Amino acid sequence: MAIPVDEIIVKEEKQNLATVSVIREPLVTGGKTVHDVTEDICRQVEGKPTLSWMLAMAMSLGTLGIGAYCVFMLLWEGIGVWGLNKTVGWAWDITNFVWWVGIGHAGTLISAILLLFRQKWRMSINRAAEAMTIFAVICAAMFPGLHMGRIWMAFWVLPLPNTFGSLWVNFNSPLLWDVFAISTYFTVSLVFWYIGLIPDFASIRDRAKNKISKAVYGALSFGWDGAAKTWMRYESVALILAGLATPLVLSVHTIVSFDFATSVIPGWHTTIFPPYFVAGAIFSGFAMVLTLMIITRKTFKLEDYITIGHIELMNIVIIITGSIVGIAYITEFFIAWYSGVEAEQYAFLNRMTGPYWWAYWTMMTCNVISPQLFWFKKIRTNIAATFILSIVVNIGMWFERFVIIVTSLHRDYLPSSWAMFYPTIYDVGVYLFTFGLFGTAFLLFAKFFPVINMAEVKSIIKTSSRKVG
């Protein structure tokens, strides 16, 4: 059984308030001791739900309910309740899908790639970011299912042995690649996230005062004993999973982009898509992490763990990825012109000046211009500005997918088939459904799971048991 080391050390060394490192700012401020960490994080889990949590939960459930009605109508009546037509066969459905998958990139990037790069600042945000990833991927996975005309046959996209003779899936289809890419990504992310949770569950279990908590967290912690050997194995597993997850961060959105890149539709058939989609995904994922973190740190009073330093670092990632995305947009245009392909040239001109010009310019403003504001240190260290811009970025990234999907389809090769897409309330409703689902899941996570990886954060407190600063 683990000995509550924290207390002993705290007692011994409380008097010594040593200075912080001269080399760099501390990653956790407020001179937290390891005990403080445990207390701060477990407070939410152990306490009663707060009023704001209840309100947020009510809102999420409400949204989920409205959305569920729209999903029901979609399944009952058919895809026709959406605004799609003979020319535009995908619109909000796949836009939302790509958007959610994109958001789902940040978590794994933070926990896996930054782990491999030994970026320790990730430690106080990776738990929540990974949770967000899991939920975003679940939301994303809704759409490939819901957008099917016959969702009750959805299992046919899995290569299952069947009684239909030699009937098999089509391995040429990027949609099938999506199925594999996303299910793999989801599985690895979930396992990675859960493994990381085990030591923290054990801490909560050890502190649990009632039987139910003890039993539940006991079961969740898989009998964690905190032994050195266990920790050693834990570290190795984390490293292996990080290694596994790293290529996935790049592969998932690459494969999602293949849905478009391998097609023949002008505006889709673009070889630049894989890197451009991955950069866009990280861009939107970081923005979403910021949105959620800023709310969480405020409501859960975690300002010392998620510091301005974190926000600034993430904003820098946003400038970089945002600029990559911006260059990609410009490159696309250049190539459309340079290729001499008439249909391609028209598709891009039509994006800018056609009936959906407003969507295009919304995308450009939100994705290319707005993140450039983060060059100013004042802005990138301003919480309110960051919060607003993080939302703006995600609006922009939604429009990016909308622009790619709808403006390319609505005017492609044969002018006779050109048509407009107008969304219906069910397009909006099913999107809301995923918001409700995401919100509900995230709130449940925030209440019942430790939102910050206590075990890891304890390792980066400057002098583990001393109050600093």
Next chain:
Amino acid sequence: MSDKRKQYWKGVEQLTNDPAFVKNAQSEFPEFLPISDNPEGGSSRRDFLKMMGFGIAAASLAACEAPVRKAIPYVNKPVDVDPGIPNYYASTYVQGGDYSSIVVRTREGRPIKIDGNALSPLTKGCSNSQVEAAVLSLYDNERLRNPKKGGKDISWADLDKEVTSKLDKIAAASHEIRIVSNTILSPSTKKILEVFKDKYPTTKHVVYDTASSEGILLANERSFGQKILPTYDFSKADVIVGFGADFLGTWIAPIQYAHQYTQTRKISDTKKTMSRHYQFEGNLSLTGANADYRTPLKPSDETKAVVALYQALDGKKSDIPRINNAASDLKKATGKSLVVSGSNDPNVQIVVNAINNKLGNYGNTIDLTTPVNYRQGNETEYSELLAEVKTGKIGAVIFYNCNPIYNTQSGADLAKALEKVALTVSTSDRPDETTKFVEYVAPDNHFLESWGDANPAKGHYSLSQPTITNIFDTRQAQASFMTWAGVIQFDYFEYLKSGWESTLAGIGLIWDQALHDGVFAIPENSEDVIFEADVSAAISAINKAYKGSDLELSIYQKVGIGDGTQSNNPWLQEMPDPITKATWDNYVTVSQAWANEKGITFIEGKSNMVNLTVNGITLKVPVVIQPGQAPGSIGLSVGYGRTSAGKVADGRGVNAYPLISKINGMESYAVISGVSVEVLEDIYQVAQTQTQQTYMGRETVIQETILSEYQKNPGAGRYHPHISTWQEESGETHPGALTLWKGHKYKNHHWGLAIDLNTCIGCSACHVACQAENNIPVVGREEVINRRDMHWLRIDRYYSSAPDEELDDDQKDMMDSRKLELVAANPEVTFQPMMCQHCNNAPCETVCPVAATTHSSEGLNQMTYNRCVGTRYCANNCPYKVRRFNWFKYHDNSKFENVNTAMNSDLGKMVLNPDVTVRSRGVMEKCSMCVQRIQDGKLRAKKANRPLKDGDIQVACASSCPTEGMVFGDMNDPNSKISKLLKINDTEEADYLITKEIGEPRAYHVLEEIGVKPNVTYLTKIRNKDEA
């Protein structure tokens, strides 16, 4: 007896009367039944599970409602009906004077498809959209099911008793009796009406037509002394000039004219010439859209143009555009030209006759010795009838299959005046505006349930035969007339047969053969005629009457709905108009200039509504801005605004018949004065299937040239895309040369379709034929607005973009791509039938995650409906956008029962082709190249133990095409029509064929540059224009 009966023992036990046997003998199962696995008896755990399983299964099965199967096998199989094998019957389509000899395909006793009858020397196997759609009208759930009196059911016996007694009373009082009908082509019906007249001598037969051509009849009477409609032969004409005559769409006999016309438009290595066609008209008609030169003129100017052409032939120059060119071209083609006018004014037609006479066309392109019997209506007699009804002089009116209360100018007056008539009867087979106002309705059979004959032109006869027994308690109108004339137990079939047998014997035919062929000809003599008419009097009458005004209205018939007789037919309602691509409505067509003046726009079918006032009648109508609409003119079609035709037609559009005017005493579809339009605030959206008007200058879609260029180089107008490569020395190659795919080897057949854009007139017969053949649902106006029409075959109609000189200053500053969207004021029009191109490198096939769309071993791209999960990826990735998704369940769905009548009632479903699946909600569908017909053809050849011949298989679109513009066949067969047409060189050396090498220089694939390698090939459009 019982003593003698032999005894058989069940076993030795019975013989020995074993006590154990005796004990069990009485129980149902004397031996131990191994129900239980437990040898000790009682139930084991296994038994319990078995029983529980059985119990649950039985209980849940009992809870399910067993589906009612309505397919009942024959108790006694009819001799000539084999389930699964279609029967074909020749018959005749006659509706409102339109005629076509047809072949009806029936399956298990149900007519399911109408095709043209190739044996007919008149229609030559051609049909049009209305003929194709007529089979659905047979299964209209709203047809009258039994005779009616005052809207209530009545028995035939009672109806006959009452009608006869009333007729007797009226005849006894010497009151007048009138039979009103449209033009009757049937000689035996005319004979029967004579019998009726003999019984009731005060009877007079009054004939009217919904679109009167009496002007031509009268003009010919004045010119040649014969009140006839001549036979026109467009196929012999090198120069054709039309004045407002939509002879390819709706004028007199469009099926025949379309066929003839395209014979002059076909181009091949052996015939490098084509006719030149000038059209002068107000609305952009189907005919105008096909003209080489089209001059938009408002109706009064159009009439003046006729006079101008007459004078131009004498050397007087005209300032009407292209009249002088037309005159000089006509003069060069003496005896090989044809001038026609759609005007109903005998004065205009006299001038037209004079022109044709001067050009020597009589005896060449116009045959007065073989007059046709269409449109024999007599306006004077009809207006006399109306006056007599109003004064109460008439005792009885019988409406024989006509609907004058709806489709005449004075319908409302007639409805009111009918109150004064003692006996009113209609024989309409379905409720209409007239049946609402008559006392008795004696419903006729549908023509597919009827016997009959027709005499469309002098010496040409055709027969009709029933293809199904009467669905309802209806009676053939001929039998009704005979019954009322006192002939008891009249059998029309016997009458018809006995009437014809002797005549047929005279030409060496027997009845069965004639009925089998459906058509026969009897040589009849005629005399020569001389042109003698006072042309100058006619010209002065024209000059007096056609003053012209600022705004003139051209009323017209739409190609699909026509005069509105079949407006309760959803296939025709949803058939996009070939020109406007609008469905389900009529609308005022206006010019762009007029719209600019009034400040109205037309975007995605949305525009302001207007109040159209014509001589005191005001109609609220939507607007469509129509390129090519003559300035100062507007157009409005008849056939809409039905009030009692049924749920499909009622309340759609407005009725334009009351707007018909009179000029020089004759009915005129052109209204040249008293027209005003007031723009309203209300916005209305017309449901169009195509909203982008131009082809954006994309040569990869439409490839065209002019005749002189073609004569120099048959490949003129072709667009050859090139792409860069390092593999060739020249640095570039054609897109087909680079591919990721191995290609396909088609060992047996390689199906292909060739479409000649120069022959396609856009008539949309193929469109309806495809809908009928392939059980394509109708989705209704709202869903068309949502751009979800389901048509597998559509006809893309493209206008030419506005030339620079037509642009205003704002437009000149636009980007090039925007400028291309602007339509020319008088555009050139191209029709392009578009269906699944059956690509050899099909983009749809690679993207389907479940392999629901795959490539066949015969080159078809095939769709497996029940494997489809509905991701729509294939439709997105289809460069031709021909895939159609089932957004809803269209069959057995109350939301679609008012529009998709063929799939929402037991009666409607009888029209469905049993060889084609009705698709469920959530699956993708598209043109299958009539794979059911391909399989059927192969099977028939196999059964006959012979190789498949070219022509054994015909796809629905190609077989319906009145212009033979579509050729379907096996591209692996070097002797097939398609191989010869495309000059296919089969390069067999490769293991896998990438594609067939096409030798015909005119042939091209749409979107060749993306390398999908379609099996549908188009031939360039060629216009007979002078070099610019």
